[in-house]
Amino acid sequence: MLEKNIKISCQNIWKIFGPTPESILDNIQDYEGATKQDFLEQTGHVIAVKNVSFDVYENEIFVVMGLSGSGKSTLVRCINRLIEPTRGSVLIDNDDIAQMDKDALRELRRHKLSVVFQYFGLLPHRSVKDNVGFGLEIRGEKGREKDEKINAAIEQVGLKGWEKNQIDELSGGMQQRVGLARALAIGSEILLMDEPFSALDPLIRRQMQDEFVNISSEVKKTVVFITHDLLEAITLGDRIAIMRDGEIVQIGTPQEIVSYPADEYVSDFVKDVPKGRVILAKHIMSQPDLIINREKNLNETIEEMKANENKITFVVDDRQRMMGLMTIEQAEESLAEGKTKVHEVINEEYPSASRNDTIEDCLYLDNTENLPVVVLGRNKRLLGMITRQTIINSMQSGNITNEDNTEQ
Ligand SMILES: Nc1ncnc2c1ncn2[C@@H]1O[C@H](COP(=O)(O)OP(=O)(O)O)[C@@H](O)[C@H]1O
Numbered sequence: 001m002l003e004k005n006i007k008i009s010c011q012n013i014w015k016i017f018g019p020t021p022e023s024i025l026d027n028i029q030d031y032e033g034a035t036k037q038d039f040l041e042q043t044g045h046v047i048a049v050k051n052v053s054f055d056v057y058e059n060e061i062f063v064v065m066g067l068s069g070s071g072k073s074t075l076v077r078c079i080n081r082l083i084e085p086t087r088g089s090v091l092i093d094n095d096d097i098a099q100m101d102k103d104a105l106r107e108l109r110r111h112k113l114s115v116v117f118q119y120f121g122l123l124p125h126r127s128v129k130d131n132v133g134f135g136l137e138i139r140g141e142k143g144r145e146k147d148e149k150i151n152a153a154i155e156q157v158g159l160k161g162w163e164k165n166q167i168d169e170l171s172g173g174m175q176q177r178v179g180l181a182r183a184l185a186i187g188s189e190i191l192l193m194d195e196p197f198s199a200l201d202p203l204i205r206r207q208m209q210d211e212f213v214n215i216s217s218e219v220k221k222t223v224v225f226i227t228h229d230l231l232e233a234i235t236l237g238d239r240i241a242i243m244r245d246g247e248i249v250q251i252g253t254p255q256e257i258v259s260y261p262a263d264e265y266v267s268d269f270v271k272d273v274p275k276g277r278v279i280l281a282k283h284i285m286s287q288p289d290l291i292i293n294r295e296k297n298l299n300e301t302i303e304e305m306k307a308n309e310n311k312i313t314f315v316v317d318d319r320q321r322m323m324g325l326m327t328i329e330q331a332e333e334s335l336a337e338g339k340t341k342v343h344e345v346i347n348e349e350y351p352s353a354s355r356n357d358t359i360e361d362c363l364y365l366d367n368t369e370n371l372p373v374v375v376l377g378r379n380k381r382l383l384g385m386i387t388r389q390t391i392i393n394s395m396q397s398g399n400i401t402n403e404d405n406t407e408q
């Protein structure tokens with residue numbers, strides 16, 4: 001596995017709003033167990049972010065999810081230093097942003113880190129092109145190079161042909177794309193996105209989510225994405241941090257969150273999530289019972305299958321590449337017809353999936369014969385298999401049912 005670079009590191013971040021946050025924080029132990037309301041009444045302060053630590057890896061989409069008021073926006077604002085944390089530090093590429101002077105901070109915001117809010121502050125009476133180019137203009141960029149960046153970004157978000165239209169002529173979804181294109185044009189490595197799709201109606205929103213997944217896998221950005229919607233978090237996130245009352249209560253992959261919610265707050269979010277869209281092939285695949293080289297003799301193979309009571313065998317070549325499946329019936333028929341080698345018999349049409357396909361994808365594969373789904377890696381390397389029963393079990397329970405598999 002490749003080593004993961006840490007792009008953003010948040011270390012013990014606190015943010016308390018009110019007249020004397022630091023002295024409140026010095027005596028924070030006096031208020032243990034106080035509700036937010038109690039705390040406000042007793043102290044006149046609000047704890048928006050409470051001792052939060054996490055790392056975001058390079059090129060991952062890290063989602064922060066929680067109910068409204070849980071501290072998400074305050075947290076992202078600490079990351080680009082729109083807000084100073086009361087305590088704790090934020091490192092970006094190992095640089096402590098609290099130590100940056102004005103110039104360094106301006107550099108950071110102009111080149112390395114872009115923010116995409118729900119309302120982008122688009123200029124309504126100016127064209128798509130001008131809006132997308134806005135960040136570049138501020139940076140003083142001109143001429144052909146600037147135009148090329150603008151055009152590439154417009155193309156990436158699917159707005160080609162709309163360059164000259166005014167913002168107020170566009171639908172909400174299209175305006176959202178303009179905002180995204182503006183951030184892409186700047187070319188920054190980090191995108192901070194605070195509920196960018198929340199104001200869109202559900203259909204457009206799903207469409208934007210799908211496109212965003214595509215765009216971000218192409219352009220390779222480190223993204224911190226804020227949402228209050230778990231399904232959105234699951235669709236987009238490589239990892240998800242769940243916030244409640246300023247604290248992070250769980251960090252994990254979508255599958256970990258759904259299968260092993262840390263507490264009742266998380267289970268409440270998770271209970272309506274369609275498991276089929278979250279659990280992936282790699283989570284439930286197992287090793288095939290019998291893997292046979294394609295050059296093997298048919299009669300020996302049949303004997304082996306019978307001895308082990310295997311109804312089906314997985315046939316590979318010398319390099320473990322998947323060649324096909326062979327059932328015991330096919331094998332016996334072919335032997336009777338005078339065939340001698342396994343590769344003369346195999347069925348090359350079988351349902352297959354990749355490690356990261358959802359189990360819902362696996363369930364809907366064309367598979368009238370009820371064959372196991374073959375999980376393939378690069379160059380058709382055989383990684384594992386999934387029976388239909390395993391898929392159905394895991395969709396029902398939401399837990400990983402296949403016990404041999406927890407190590408993988
Ligand atoms: N400038 C501020 N002054 C006082 N309280 C604030 C301020 N900004 C946010 N808060 C409070 O901090 C808490 C977290 O807010 P916020 O970060 O906006 O949450 P979220 O984005 O998850 O909805 C809320 O209780 C909010 O009322």
Ligand SMILES: [Mg+2]
Pocket residue numbers: 072073074194
């Ligand atoms: Mg918010």
